[in-house]
Amino acid sequence: MKTSLRELLKQLRLSGLASSLEVRLTEAISSRLTHAEFLELIIQDELAVRKERLISRRTTGACFRDQKTLEDFDWSFNSSIRKKQIFDLAAGQFVRQHRDVLLLGPPGVGKSHLAQGVGLALIKSGHTVLYRSIFDTVKDLLHDEAFEGHDRVMQRYLKPDLLILDDMGMKHLPKRSGEFLFEIIMRRHELRSTMMTSNRPLEDWGKLIGDVPSATAILDRFLQDAELIEITGRSYRLRGKAGIKDESESKTGQTRSPEKAAT
Structure with a gap:
């Protein structure tokens, strides 16, 4: 040339x-x-x-903890996970319809892997994604509010087509967490999609956030048109560990309606 x-x-x-x-x-x-x-x-x-x-x-901008793919997931390990249901999420219809998703289940069953895998698939199909742990989300907002950067950081959470908030229930959150989470959920509601993962039942969220009214408001708004996926069964991370019992012996996963989950 x-x-x-x-x-x-x-x-x-x-x-x-x-x-x-x-x-x-x-x-x-x-x-x-x-x-x-x-x-x-x-x-x-x-x-x-x-x-x-x-x-x-x-x-890179999505800030995944690990670049997990759905192809890397061991679908044979836990039969409670419905592969088609997860790949339907990866196809992106729920993002185009601005609906939300909540993955519930004990630690180790693959919720974070699946959430990141769906997020990576959506990036490849043209969408924007942000992945953050719930604790890092609150830390971001608390820190930048103190330095008058609240609006700038909040926009980071409002802009992507899909926001993944991972690990709800791993730690009790600092004061005012409920206010920040409610603002994110409220301002994204019916405009952008949010996916959350949690290892604690919905009725415990008030204690985790330290603000029962905010937790109730978050769930009321988030579950209005959300797909709720429950994953049960053995911990993938603890497979092969002698003497460790599974948190759940159930072999059947199910999807409940938001109305049933909120009761």
Whole structure:
């Protein structure tokens, strides 16, 4: 490739096209491609590179704890998890409909892996995602409010197509947590989708947050049109550990309606 052409492509920021152009020129000659066919191929190359970069940026920006995929999940370990149901979430219909999802179950059954796997799949299909533990979420908002950055940080939580709030129930939350969580849920409600995971029953949320009225308001708004998925069974992380009993011997997972869950 001529140096002048390479510089022109660089100025136009067509690095994907530049990297494949020599190969495509050879292909065009050997396959006797028309000008239109050749142009289509090099444009496809540029678009493919741009898509890969966008996915990479969005994956980094999502702040996943681990880049877990649904393909990596051991579906045979826990038969209570309905694979089709999770892959339906990964297809993104609930995000396009601005609905919410709550994954409930004891520690170790794969809730965080599944949530991150769904999030990564949605990024690959063109959506924006932010993943945060519930404790880090509250810490972010408490810290930045003290430095008059509340609105800026709140926008970070309001902007993505899907917000994943993980690990509800792992720790008791600081004071005023309920206010911040309610603001996030309220302002995202019916505009953006939120997915939460919890290892504690819904009736315990008031104690965890330290604010029963806020917990009630959060659940009332969040569960209005949410898909509630309960996962039971053995802990994947504790598999093979002698002398450790499973938290649940149930072999059946189920999805309950929000109305039933709130009672």
